[in-house]
Amino acid sequence: MKIIxxxxxxxxxxxxxxxxxxxxxxxxxKPETAMAKSDRISIPSFxxxxxxxxxxxxxxxxxxxxxxxxxxxxxxxxxxxGIDFTARDIQDACKKKGYPWEKAKAFDNSATLxxxxxxxxxxxxxxxxxxxxxxxxxxxxxSGLMIFSIDYLISYCSKYxxxxxGDLLFTGTPAxxxxxKSGDVLEGYLASExxxxxxxx
Numbered sequence: 001m002k003i004i005x006x007x008x009x010x011x012x013x014x015x016x017x018x019x020x021x022x023x024x025x026x027x028x029x030k031p032e033t034a035m036a037k038s039d040r041i042s043i044p045s046f047x048x049x050x051x052x053x054x055x056x057x058x059x060x061x062x063x064x065x066x067x068x069x070x071x072x073x074x075x076x077x078x079x080x081x082g083i084d085f086t087a088r089d090i091q092d093a094c095k096k097k098g099y100p101w102e103k104a105k106a107f108d109n110s111a112t113l114x115x116x117x118x119x120x121x122x123x124x125x126x127x128x129x130x131x132x133x134x135x136x137x138x139x140x141x142x143s144g145l146m147i148f149s150i151d152y153l154i155s156y157c158s159k160y161x162x163x164x165x166g167d168l169l170f171t172g173t174p175a176x177x178x179x180x181k182s183g184d185v186l187e188g189y190l191a192s193e194x195x196x197x198x199x200x201x
Contacts, residue, residue, distance in 0.1 A: 002167045003030040003111055004157055005055075005084060009147050009172025016175050025148050025156050028101055036109040042201040043182065044107060047087035050180050053173035054131040054139050054188050054196075057082040058150055059116060064163035072151035075163065078116040081129060081188040081196040082170055085110045088179070111170070114188060114196035122191065131176070132187040141174025 007026035008014040014021045043050050057080045064075040084105070091104035126144030130137055143150065150171060157163060180186070180200045188196030 001032050001035075002161065002164070003032070003034060003170065004161065004163075004167065005030060005105070005170040006148070006153055006172040009153075010141060010145050010174045011147060012145075012175035013173055013177065016177070021147065025153055027157060027160075028105060030106045030111055033108055034106050034110045036112045039112070039197055040199050040201050041085065041109055041112065043180070044087065044109075046107075047089055047104075049087065049089040051086045051088045051177050052131065052133070052138075052180055052186055053084040053086060053177050054129065054186075055082050055084055055170045055173050056080075056127065056129060056143060056150075056190075057113060058119075058154075058169045058171065060154075060163045060165055060167040060169065062165050064154060064158040067155050067158040067163075069151050069155040072154040072158075075154055075158075076150070076169075077119050079119050079122070079127065079190070080116045081114040081190050082168070083112045083131075083186065083188070083196070083198060084170055084173065085112070085180075086177075112196070112198050113168070114190070117190065117193075117195070128191055130189050132189070133178070133180075134185055138178060139174050139176035143171075145174060146172060 126142040128142040131139040184200040
């Protein structure tokens with residue numbers, strides 16, 4: 001299983017971190033070992049600034065290679081919520097030196113995932129989702145705010161990587177990211193359904 005992630009796919013999020021809005025998808029990857037096996041996440045000892053980033057996650061349903069945008073929707077049929085946990089202090093240090101981000105993004109338990117829902121359950125062109133931290137809404141977005149759509153991302157990524165059934169595509173996070181501390185409770189809503197809950201140890 002590959003975990004393919006898209007950075008800066010919402011204008012407001014790129015701006016809140018003082019990043020340029022990309023002209024093409026910014027792609028990075030997490031190994032399978034990054035996927036948390038529990039809904040309880042411990043803050044790694046190597047970071048003092050662990051951030052949450054709630055995202056829509058699409059599961060690839062069949063092999064995709066050099067797929068056109070017009071056919072991309074034939075390669076997924078389910079959607080979930082995931083949190084891309086980021087060691088922001090390490091990421092900032094890597095960015096300043098022009099280094100890759102893996103230490104900040106791909107460490108063990110840096111990705112969480114909810115149950116999947118059938119994509120066809122959402123009869124709208126924009127799928128809303130939001131994150132609540134300790135009872136306060138901190139992120140609020142919908143798929144229509146993406147710079148690059150899900151279909152575009154699948155087509156784009158399939159030019160470079162063969163996408164296989166079971167691969168996960170984290171599609172980017174809206175504005176409102178921030179730090180977590182021990183005892184925090186994160187609740188992710190897909191439309192109006194509480195679908196994802198993570199507790200920080």
